[in-house]
Amino acid sequence: MDTMSEAPRIVVGVDGSPSSQAALRWAVRYAGLVGGRVEAVTAWEVPGAASWSAPAVDATFDAEEAERKLVEEVRSVLGEDGASRVHERLVQGHPAEVLADAAEGAELLVVGSRGRGGFRRALLGSVSQQVALHAPCPVTIVRPDATDDR
Secondary structure, rough: OOOOOOOOOOEEOOOOOOHHHHHHHHHHHHHHHOOOOOEEEEOOOOOOOOOOOOOOOOOOOOOOHHHHHHHHHHHHHHHHHHHOOOOEEEEEEEEHHHHHHHHHHOOOEEEOOOOOOOOOOOOOOOOHHHHHHHHHOOEEEEEOOOOOOO
C-alpha cells in the first residue's frame, strides 16, 4: 500500500517573494499536523505569450536552471531536513492558472498574500485573489510577516 498517495496533498505557490517563503513554511507546518505531503509549485510564462503585441520573447529562459533555483529556494527557506519533505514542480503558464490546476484533488492550496509583482498598497496580490476565487479546494493566504509562532 502506497501511503504517500493517500496522504493529504498540500500545494504551495513559490515565487521567491517573502510572502511565498512564509507560505512555504506555513504549508510544511500544516502538512506535519495533518500527515500530508507538500508540493511546491513555481509557474513561469513567456512574457507576452497571451498577447500578440508582446515584446520580443526572451529565448534565454533555462528550465533546468529555473528548476535548480526552485530546489535551492526550498532548501534555503526550510533547511535540508524540511526540504526533503517537499516535492518541487516547475510549470509553464500563468501562475493563477497553474496553481489552480495543480490544486485539483489537493486538500489545500497555500499562497502568499503578495508575490513578486504585487503593488505595495494591494491587500491581496492578483494571483492570490484569483486562486481564492477559482481554486478547486480550500485556499490559505499567508502574509509575509507571519512567523513560526503564529
